[in-house]
Structures are given as C-alpha cells and as structure tokens.
Amino acid sequence: MYVAVKGGEQAIARSLELLAEARRGDAAVPELELAQIREQLRLGVARVMQEGSLYDEDLAALAIRQAAGDMLEAIFLLRAYRTTLPRFGYTLPLDTTAMRVRRRVSGTFKDVPGGQVLGPTYDYTQRLLEFDTTPVASVTPADVPLPPDMPRVLDLLDAEALIERIGPGSDPEPVDLTREPLVFPADRATRLQNLSRGDEGFLLGMAYSTQRGYAESHPFAGEIRMGEVDVRVCPEELGFAIEIGSIVLTECQMINQFHGGNGVPPQFTRGYGLCMGEGERKAMSMALVDRALRCDELAEPNYAPAQNQEFVLSHSDSVEASGFVQHLKLPHYVDFQAELSLLRTLAAQHAGARDEQPQDVVAEGVSA
Template sequence: MYVAVKGGEQAIARSLELLAEARRGDPAVPELELTQIREQLRLGVARVMQEGSLYDEELAALAIRQAAGDMLEAIFLLRAYRTTLPRFGYTLPLETDGMRVRRRVSGTFKDIPGGQVLGPTADYTQRLLDFDTTPPTATTSAEAPLPAEMPRVLDLLEAEALIEPADADSDPEPLDLTREPLTFPADRATRLQNLARGDEGYLLGLAYSTQRGYAESHPFAGEIRMGEVDVCICPEELGFSIEIGSITVTECQMINQFHGGNGVPPQFTRGYGLSMGEGERKAMSMALVDRALRCDELGETAHAPAQDQEFVLSHSDNVEASGFVQHLKLPHYVDFQAELSLLRTLAKQQAADSGEQPLHAAGGLHA
C-alpha cells in the first residue's frame, strides 16, 4: 500500500511539472504579461471578476494566465483566493443613476433623453476574422461631450403608470451568500445575488428558454448602460459615507408584459441584471431570468425550468458544478467494485432461476 501511495505521489508531481510546461508553451515565444491580458482580453477579465466575486483586474488576469485561458478554472482560482482576504465591511448600494456612461442603448425607444450611446461593442460588426493586426488610426474629430445626466428610460413609463414602480427602498437586506447558506423560498434580493455569481453560459441558456416560450414572458430591452460608478462605504467610526473608488459595471433593465390581476391593472413589469465590467450578455440573461423567477409574486403559473427558483439557483454556480462533475475523474474503485459485485450476483441469480449457464468473468477486472 505504501509503494502504491508513493507511486501516486510521484505521478502527481510529474503531472504538475507537465502542466507547468504546457501552460508556458514554447519558451521561444514571449510570455504573456498581465497588462496584455488586462487590456486586450478585458471581457474575459470582467467575467472572471464577476463570477469570482472579486473586483481586481490584475488578479483576474493572473488567474486567466495560470489557468491557460480556462475561464472556469480562473474563476475557481480567484474565488479561492478571495476566501483568504479579510472583510472590512460592506459597501452601500451602488447609485447607478449617477453612472459615468460609456455605452447606453434602448431597444424600446429610438429617441431617449441623453441619446443612444453606442460605445465599445461588437454588435455592429460582421463577425469576420480580421487578419489585419495594424492598430486603428486615432480619429481627429472631436466628439461632443455626453450629457451629465441621462434619465432612465423606464422612468418615462413609470411617469405614465405603465410599468410597475421601482420600489428599491423596500428591498430587504440581502443575505451574504458567501457566509450564509441559500434557503428556499429565496427573496428577490437573494436571488439576484445568486444570479450575479452564476455561470454566464447557464444563465444564457435559461434566458434563451424564456424567449422560446418556456416562461410567461415577452421581453424588450428597456435600457442597457455601461460605465463607471462610485463605490461608497459608511464606517461606523465616522457615521457618514465616504467614496473609496469606482468600478465599471453593466446594468440591464428589461421590460416585460403583464396582463394584471388581483386588483393590479395591466402594466409592464421589470427584470433586472447587473454585472461587473463590460458584461452585457450576462446582465441581459440575468434580467430575463430574474423576471421569470418573479412568477409567484406576479400570480403566474410556474411551468418552465427558468421559473423554478430551486432548480435555477441550486445549479447556477459554475465552481460548484465544475467540481461536482470533475470529481468523477478521481478514484471510485471501492464504490464501483461494490456495484460490480452486486451486478454479478444478480446476473448469477437470474441465470440460476432461468436454468441458463452463467457467464464467467475469466480474468475479470479488479480494483
């Protein structure tokens, strides 16, 4: 047994050496620097920060390089590092009304207060591989400054009582899911926290399902905005809030149909999504799933996977999901031998009952 363990240790050590070699690649090729990853793979960095629950571009870039581009592994690395950090307190809710906008579009109104701001996006490209590596020439035309304030598109509908009011002041204090277990039923604030940490691909699939009829929803992109917002805390020793920095976020507010009922007039309803950095797909998917999960609150019949909060929230965490799937690669010799022995016993019993000659596993496999 000791020899087998030692052999396993040596194999693992060699595996780690091979991993380091594979990660580095050809030594003749210059190694990727963190600045390059942070500046040129900013969307990947944003996703790793979002699902790793740690806003630090340098650490996210380091995790991506260490994981050789495997985003789920990078998210795992960043989240594991996050658990080692001390917690000094909680920030105040972000005031996205005062966002310093870099991109802001609406799919519901063409002319909106403050105008449509296309910003940095691939939405208008042809999705063709670009083999020209020449950096673009800087434009000399002066752009008009953006308005200091950009009223929310949904506020226009709320002013006419055509959409449910945004009752943010009545939201309960959310649980800290990094310290407290998720329980059901979960309130909306807790659900949104869970979705914010959830896997983008998983949420995208659920969001897509709602558009294909697997939920009581017909969405419109009311407003999507991306930019910088201030982060504030209120230290107990001061008694007032102070600004400690700013972060880039993407916010999405979806407009959904609602036929009314229980004394509520027909009106539009809301779905909300917020992601760190530039993450429109994540924010949009989150907003669609958020609206689907409000079915009980709005008196709708839950009949689709995206409306089942226990199913959605319990399977959204890619770190947990990846670990549970990949643990199947680890030794399960004892468990399998137990099932194999049981299956052989049942096969012999069935053969005996039917009078057939049982098949013998000459030289069969053993653990």
C-alpha cells in the same frame, strides 16, 4: 461518494511539472504580461471577476494566465483566493443613475434623454476574422460631451404609471451568499445576488428558453448601460459616507408584458441584471431569468425550468457545477467494485432462476 487519493505522490508531482510546461508553451515565445491580458482580453477578465465575485482586474488576469485560458478554472482560482481576504465592511448601495456612461442603448425608444450611446460593441461588426494587425487609428472624441447623468429610460414609462414601481427600501436586507447558505424559497434580492455570479453560459441557456415559450416572457430591452460607478462606504468612526473608488458595471432593465393579477392593474413589469465589468450578454440573460423567477409573485403559471428557482439557483454556480462534474475523475474504485459485485450477484441469480424454470413453461413462453 469517492475515496481519497492516496499514494502516487511522484506521479502527481510529475503531472504538475508537465502542467507548468504546457501552460508556459514554447519558451521562445514571449510570456504573456498581465497588462496585455487585462487590456486586450478585457471581456474575459470581466467574466472571471463576475463569477469569481472579486473586482480586481490584475488578479483576474493572473488567474486567466495561470489557467491557460480556461475561464472556469480561472474563476475557481479567483474565488478561492477571495476566501482568504479579510472583510472590512459593506459598501453603500451603488447609484447606477449617476453612472459615467461609456455605452447606453435602448431597444424600446429611439429618442431617449441623453441619447443612444453605441460605445464599444461587437453588435455592428461583420464577424470576419481580422488578419491585419495594423493598429486602429485613435478615435476623435465627440464634439458634444456626454451628459454627466443620464435619466433611466424606464422613468418614461413610470411617469405614465405604465410600469411597476419599485420604491427605495422595498427590498429586504440581502443576505451575504458568500457567508450564508442558499435557502429556499429565496427572496428576489438573494436570487439576484446568486445570478450575478452565476455561470454566463447557463444563464444564457435559461434566458433563451424563456424566449422560446418556456416561461411567460415577452421581453423588450428597456435599457442597457455600461460605465463607471462610484463606490462609497460609511465607516463607523466617521459617521458619514466617503468615496473609496469606482468600478465598471453593466446594467440591464428588461420590460416584460403583464396582464395584471393579484389586484394589480395591467402594466409592464421589470427584469433586472447587473454585473461587474463589461458583460451585456450576462446582464441581459440575468434580467430575463430574474423576470421568469417572479412568476409566483405575479400569479403566473409556474411550469418552465427557468421559473423554478431551486433548479436555476442550485445549478447556476460554475464553480460548484465544475467541481461536481470533474470529481468523477477522482478514484471511485471501492464504490465501483461494490456495484460490480452486486451486479454480478444479481446476474447470477437471474441466470439461476431461468435455469430452474420448467422446460414446458419456457417452451410455452417461446411459442407464445
């Protein structure tokens, strides 16, 4: 345990003043506008929204500016603000099949219904620093517009009964982890909710481990899509669904090998990832970890860290992890003095016992 911080109000106030000065930087340099952060640092904004569990680009941009670019601090700020907001209800399940696609690729089939849509991606850049700040010329729209709806790539395998089928209504009603504590064992819906706001770096490490042999994972990127999805609610006073807006989502469906078990014939299985905004790396990592966590369900050996749901889910939250690590900076004077006193006592007892030991025994021990 740690003791509460007492006294030092003047020092704390001065520290906050220094923080404000450091955050602003050189006053001769124009201050960052929220629109600049929102439009030019959109991937950072997306991550803050994902892990902050709040879809608001302006608030995420504000958090990034206030945190001076420290993403974990920005996530903490946004999530703390989120707890102050009233809850009006829950939306209906999002239909990602009807996504207005901006990017859609598959690593399993070259020709897919609707085609491959590269969209905005760093995948084909040379990763060279661009010192030329000349604005990029506007891109001419494609002659052939994208179809409004793109069938899922995994439906091709589903038509041949080569991949597990997950019908509508097969998942239990998910708990709200923002209001209910995480309880183990957690069902898949709860695990996915936890992973969707988990730390991207942690999930990336877990996902990487599954590909290096620390789980029964042989993945293929079935489909990765990013685009806008309509959000609908069904108010009680109306009795029917209405559309209240749209959000950008990134969805990933991984295909994994499976040799059958528990009465299930050999078939491919699924790993699923979904996150707010543009976040392919997060969605892919989430899908790999989701599949690894299904080991018990699929009667696979459970031996790897990524397959241990208590380990993964309990340590994936960036706010909790950051807080628990950073609390070590707070005063622990009483605790340390207690341990220091105990250690001095034990050391003195050990020295006294050695001094009381007969000399011949000591000499014998040395000669031996």
